[in-house]
Amino acid sequence: MCYQLVELYSACRCLxxxxxxxxxxxxxxxxxxxxxxxxxxxxxxxxHSSSHSTKGSRHYR
Known part of the structure; x- marks a missing residue:
C-alpha cells in the first residue's frame, strides 16, 4: 500500500x-x-501564534 505523510501544526492543524x-x-x-x-x-x-507567546515560535522537524 502507498503512503503519504502529512505534518500538521498541533494547535491550529495548518499544513x-x-x-x-x-x-x-x-x-x-x-x-x-x-x-x-x-x-x-x-x-x-x-x-495562528500569538506575538507574545514563545510556544508558536518553535518549529520541530
Missing part, C-alpha cells in the same frame, strides 16, 4: 509539510488507493 508519496508496487493500478498518515508537530503556525 507544516507534505511529503512525497511512498509508492508500492501497485501504484497507479485501477482501484489502488493512497493511505494518508498525519503527524502533529510544533504548536501553532506563524499566522
Amino acid at each position: 507544516y509539510y507534505q511529503h512525497a508519496i511512498d509508492r508500492c508496487a501497485a501504484y497507479g493500478r485501477p482501484g489502488h488507493s493512497i493511505q494518508n498518515r498525519t503527524i502533529l508537530v510544533g504548536y501553532a503556525c506563524h499566522a
Whole structure:
C-alpha cells in the first residue's frame, strides 16, 4: 500500500509539510488507493501564534 505523510501544526492543524508519496508496487493500478498518515508537530503556525507567546515560535522537524 502507498503512503503519504502529512505534518500538521498541533494547535491550529495548518499544513507544516507534505511529503512525497511512498509508492508500492501497485501504484497507479485501477482501484489502488493512497493511505494518508498525519503527524502533529510544533504548536501553532506563524499566522495562528500569538506575538507574545514563545510556544508558536518553535518549529520541530
